[in-house]
Amino acid sequence: MQDVDLFLSLAGIAGVFVGFGALISIRGGSTSDTYEVTYVGMVVWLGVQVVVASLAPVVISRFDVTGHALWMACSVIFLVLFWPGDEALKRVSTERRAVLAATPKKSRVTYELLAVPLWLPANIALVLILLGVLPGRELALYLAAVVLILLMDCLILLFLVNQVGRPATT
Secondary structure: OOOHHHHHHHHHHHHHHHHHHHHHHHOOOOOOOHHHHHHHHHHHHHHHHHHHHHHHHHHHHOOOOOHHHHHHHHHHHHHHHHHHHHHHHHHHOHHHHHHHHHOOHHHHHHHHHOOHHHHHHHHHHHHHHHHOOOHHHHHHHHHHHHHHHHHHHHHHHHHHHHOOOOOOOO
16 A cells, blocks of 8 residues: 555554543543543544554555555544444543533534534545545545545644633633
8 A cells, every 4th residue: 555654654644642641631630621521631632543443554554455456445534433433432421411502502612613624524535435436536535535534633622722612611
């Protein structure tokens, strides 16, 4: 498979996000604020998704899976992590449910819409791969999806650092 180094580099960048999030979460045990725990968890989760999505083609290609079968398998893995995986995490994270409940729907929609230009094209690219619409461009589509989700992770980290979207406390 071509571009192994590129995928490994993306996995390394996402790994930094995971490590950074883990470091924040254990810094003296002082991260107990529900908002911080939620957003650090989201940064880590998206980082893990990018690590897995970046390593999947490298590992799967070692089993002599190539072409459309490779990119289709990787796209399925990525979509399962992104949708059902995220839904499962929402159900087990009491902090995330608390932040969602405390944030007015209008505010939540406004902040979530900021990420649409990142996650929507990423998902469209993955679906195009599954459908086999652009067979000569599947590597490019997959790479675009990985990079877009990594950029979404950056956006969430930026929100966390700047406290964007934090529910008002009274």
